[in-house]
Amino acid sequence: MTRMTRAAGADGGGVMANHAAAASMRHAVTDTTSATAATSATSATAATAASRTASRATAHAATVARATTAARATMTAGQLAMLTLVAVASLRSLPAMADYGLASVALYLIPAVLFLIPTALVAAELATGWKGGVYVWVREAFGDRAGFVAIWLQWIQNVVWYPIQLSFIAVSLAYVAGDGRLGRNGVYVAATIIVLYWISTLIALAGGTLFARVGSVSGLVGTLFPALLLIVFGGVWLASGAPSYTPLDARALLPPWTGVASIVLVVSNVLAYAGMEVNAVHANDLREPGRDFPRAIGMAVVLILLVLVLPTLAIAIAVPHARLGLIDGINLAFDGFFSRWGMPWGTPAVSLLIAVGAFASVVAWIAGPSRGLLAAARTGLLPPAMQRRNQAGVQVGILIPQGVIVTVLALLFVIVPNGDTAFATLVDMAAALYLVMYMMMFAAAIRLRRTRPAVVRSYRVPMLPLVAGVGFAASAAAFVLAFVRPAGFSGIGAAGYALLVGAVVVVLGVPPLVLYALRRPDWDLRGDAERRDAGAVLVNPPTAGDRPGVRP
Numbered sequence: 001m002t003r004m005t006r007a008a009g010a011d012g013g014g015v016m017a018n019h020a021a022a023a024s025m026r027h028a029v030t031d032t033t034s035a036t037a038a039t040s041a042t043s044a045t046a047a048t049a050a051s052r053t054a055s056r057a058t059a060h061a062a063t064v065a066r067a068t069t070a071a072r073a074t075m076t077a078g079q080l081a082m083l084t085l086v087a088v089a090s091l092r093s094l095p096a097m098a099d100y101g102l103a104s105v106a107l108y109l110i111p112a113v114l115f116l117i118p119t120a121l122v123a124a125e126l127a128t129g130w131k132g133g134v135y136v137w138v139r140e141a142f143g144d145r146a147g148f149v150a151i152w153l154q155w156i157q158n159v160v161w162y163p164i165q166l167s168f169i170a171v172s173l174a175y176v177a178g179d180g181r182l183g184r185n186g187v188y189v190a191a192t193i194i195v196l197y198w199i200s201t202l203i204a205l206a207g208g209t210l211f212a213r214v215g216s217v218s219g220l221v222g223t224l225f226p227a228l229l230l231i232v233f234g235g236v237w238l239a240s241g242a243p244s245y246t247p248l249d250a251r252a253l254l255p256p257w258t259g260v261a262s263i264v265l266v267v268s269n270v271l272a273y274a275g276m277e278v279n280a281v282h283a284n285d286l287r288e289p290g291r292d293f294p295r296a297i298g299m300a301v302v303l304i305l306l307v308l309v310l311p312t313l314a315i316a317i318a319v320p321h322a323r324l325g326l327i328d329g330i331n332l333a334f335d336g337f338f339s340r341w342g343m344p345w346g347t348p349a350v351s352l353l354i355a356v357g358a359f360a361s362v363v364a365w366i367a368g369p370s371r372g373l374l375a376a377a378r379t380g381l382l383p384p385a386m387q388r389r390n391q392a393g394v395q396v397g398i399l400i401p402q403g404v405i406v407t408v409l410a411l412l413f414v415i416v417p418n419g420d421t422a423f424a425t426l427v428d429m430a431a432a433l434y435l436v437m438y439m440m441m442f443a444a445a446i447r448l449r450r451t452r453p454a455v456v457r458s459y460r461v462p463m464l465p466l467v468a469g470v471g472f473a474a475s476a477a478a479f480v481l482a483f484v485r486p487a488g489f490s491g492i493g494a495a496g497y498a499l500l501v502g503a504v505v506v507v508l509g510v511p512p513l514v515l516y517a518l519r520r521p522d523w524d525l526r527g528d529a530e531r532r533d534a535g536a537v538l539v540n541p542p543t544a545g546d547r548p549g550v551r552p
Contacts, residue, residue: 075285077292081299089307093272095329098315101246103255116273118471120297121461122445123280128458141444151376152512153437158369160430163409166193169358175331175351186413193410200363207392222357227311233337234314246316270478289459370398380524432482435475442472456540
């Protein structure tokens with residue numbers, strides 16, 4: 001899963017629009033204040049006056065929020081759609097879906113409708129109402145303990161993601177070296193993961209920002225460029241009359257049904273779409289979030305599906321199903337294309353691009369998710385040792401334990417003889433952990449709409465209970481499927497697979513409950529200023545005029 005940083009700006013026309021929006025806001029405030037005074041003067045009773053004034057004050061708060069949002073708008077719907085595409089698009093799920101051929105279209109579309117779209121819309125409402133991400137959203141709905149569990153799960157699933165991403169690098173480097181079979185060696189893959197991860201950690205601990213600055217470019221080069229190449233090569237392959245290794249008739253559009261295990265790889269698609277809640281904060285940067293955000297999500301979903309579906313079909317066309325692997329399917333596809341056209345040097349070159357892009361994303365993000373956990377930890381939720389930062393301000397107290405967990409997880413490639421099974425196990429572990437967080441997020445949105453209706457959201461989801469309910473149900477179903485071993489995998493039995501995934505989910509998911517129970521007052525290391533800032537969580541805080549008769 002590629003993670004990207006925000007890249008947006010405003011031109012001169014945007015500055016002029018900002019001034020106009022600010023002027024409109026001032027007029028709206030003046031008009032609403034005058035109207036409120038007139039209403040109060042002519043009301044029949046004091047109770048009626050108070051009711052009408054409060055109603056107009058609520059409208060005034062929404063008007064001010066919309067005008068303020070327009071005044072600070074720095075992004076268009078198209079820009080947000082592209083940012084979402086870069087953030088979500090991933091090569092990781094392509095080989096798994098390629099085995100389904102044309103049926104992969106449905107297996108991409110179903111999670112997009114049932115999970116991707118609800119996640120984006122619900123997260124946008126929460127992000128335009130409250131700052132602080134999933135920790136604050138869940139905390140405001142269900143309390144400190146639930147908020148801590150949510151941010152812990154968001155962090156720990158990233159820890160499980162690192163071996164997945166680094167295994168791609170290990171396999172790609174094997175093709176760069178000219179020996180793709182080396183990528184099937186569990187010891188080699190595990191050793192590469194461990195070495196590259198600790199190199200990344202040392203770079204992060206030094207406070208280096210080079211890879212963070214080039215992370216977006218590396219993602220484009222290492223993810224979107226190879227994806228576009230696959231699309232072009234797939235089209236040329238068919239146009240040249242080369243044989244397709246997957247059926248292309250209408251009957252192939254339906255996934256084959258041989259039991260639940262035949263479709264559980266769809267869980268990897270849910271994880272491929274994960275991360276939408278991170279970009280939801282940019283809804284505040286749109287001129288009219290209520291209108292522009294749905295447009296941005298609509299464009300993003302279409303682009304994401306194109307970038308995922310077409311390269312998947314290109315792999316299915318060029319690689320025999322018997323050779324498809326979860327880790328090296330992309331490299332095999334490029335090898336097939338370049339070998340047919342007499343360009344054997346192409347495979348190592350593209351594999352190097354994939355490796356560099358993946359490594360840059362790991363370095364750029366190795367410290368990022370743990371910063372959110374640190375922010376929660378400083379409220380007294382983690383012991384002082386885990387809150388420790390080095391001279392560069394990097395959270396060394398979290399990064400070192402994080403590295404130990406990654407090292408242990410990397411050994412799965414040695415313990416489980418089949419590399420694809422080890423890879424699928426890691427994917428299901430990460431998905432199960434993340435899906436619990438998403439269920440908490442959807443539930444928080446429904447509860448906050450009911451218990452905190454007065455909080456101004458720049459964007460509000462139409463029929464929120466239905467949309468969030470669909471997202472919750474899809475997350476729950478995918479969570480259950482994460483414990484089912486995909487069909488055709490060897491190296492571990494179905495029962496052992498479920499036990500292994502379950503054991504890791506428990507071991508990695510229970511610690512926040514234990515830590516919360518053991519927390520002590522002296523774990524809270526914040527100063528007075530930091531405590532005040534922690535309480536300012538509303539994006540559009542009420543003013544004295546917004547709630548007549550009530551002190552803000």
